[in-house]
Amino acid sequence: MPNASFSTPERIAAELAKLNYLAEPGLAAAIFLAKKLKLPLFLEGDPGVGKTALARKVGLMLGVEPIRLQCYSGIDRSQALYEWNFARQLLHLRGTPDTKSIYREEFLIARPILQAVEKDPSVLLIDEIDRADDEFEAFLLEVLEGDTLSIPDYRTIVIKEPPFVILTSNGTREVHGALKRRCVYHWISHPTRENEAEIIRLNVPEVVNTPLAAQIALAMAQLRQLPLVRPPGVAESIAFARAAIALGRNTVAEAADDALGVLVKQHEDEEAVRSVLRSAR
Template identity: 50%
Template sequence: MTESPEDLAVALDGVGYLADEGLATAGFLAMRLQRPLFCEGEPGTGKTALALALSSALDLPLVRLQCHEGIDAAQALYEWDFPRQLLHLRALEAAEGGRLDAETAERSLYTERFLLARPLLRALTTAPCVLLIDEIDRADDEFEAFLLELLDEYTVTIPEYGEIRAEVAPLVVLTSNRTREVHDALKRRCLYHWLEHPDLPREVRILRRRIPGVSEAMAGQVAEAVHRLRAMELLKPPGTAESLDWARALLALGRDELDAAAAARTLGAVLKYSEDLDRVRAKLDALFA
């Protein structure tokens, strides 16, 4: 356990994640109070990367649940391995010469041997760990309601098997890109933190830290260009991940500076929509004047 937000910031810095004071404090309180941390913000602000960094910095296994439209409890929690259960029944029947006791056979089917643990169940049984519930805003209301019960007690009851309770509460990080509003009932169970894009000096530090071969001048040019792009009305403004990709692309081409010509060749590393590419190409000279 880290003893302060400053300790956590140092630990995260050690694995390449530069957390500001607010984020380090939110992460520390989530650990100390054993509350889920709900991270919301634009894509590319480092929400998912925070969970990965916490896993590395705290030397805890990472369990990740990627949410999507239509996800249900079976996909997130557990399923029974029906093909193996069927083979088991056939083997029992053969061993018993066809005289199979139904009650005994049924009890033998619902054991840990045939239980397929999905991410949420794995988190309960492997805790302490970091549980990343990624892009919860993509799931539907019913799945949110299911999560409420799980996050209250870190316990689940499987009707055929019994109750499973985490011996130690996992460190839970939920992320949302705010494609829709998540219900207040879920947010109330969490500590909340809104992640902004990093300011210019911090983005330069991130580039220098994550890409050792990039110069101070190149990192500054990339960060400044990305900040100018974020100020434009783009369909998808670039995040920190795109800043890193852009710097790596320039280095791979042997460039030691970012100018209009280099930007024109590498815009695909930082912009992901043709409309955004057209809009920026029309203003490249002005952007790099």
């Protein structure tokens, strides 16, 4: 039975709001279409706009913990799909000459893609695909287009219900069009000031009756206009609000110095960020 939380884009947005995630209509529609058409969802945007967080929320809507495949330069199919436990296989062969017996479940190490395929429902998060190599993209394209998963010498898995696949990219390099065409694509922008303030209030209820959320949202908008090495994302906005509350500070300016470390992750950005925070109103 289809999950009622995904029945319409509006229902998806409402369910995500209950989980403290504000999804604009275009994003809710992209999630709906990916689920309805059983296509991967490709999310692209600057770091910190909520791409990975969305995968966690979609998992909550389906009642599962997302299975995460973190991409990096040099990743290959064995890290993504499966590999055999050679040490255990060799130990087994010492007791029997039957080489076929080493291709059994007890010797198989399931990696994220195989783990996701074998569960229903499941959410597979392929995080930061732009960090992987071209060869890995080609492998992913082959896997995502197929309705079976073959493990030589073991068995072929028929994928009756594919996992909800979410790919994310920070745009550090251009991902091949062939992979994007296989997906429902959506660019996630930084939220508007009003939406960011509401996101902060949802996640840090202690600021609801204070001007802190609006002040932080305004300061974040100003900081993103500067040539910072690493502009702050929504996660940093929420972290700064929590830090200010923990420190007993009522305004952004009051928290500027002591809470700077939850906002700035590059030494080169410190003075520029501190200046904006101290002048926040």
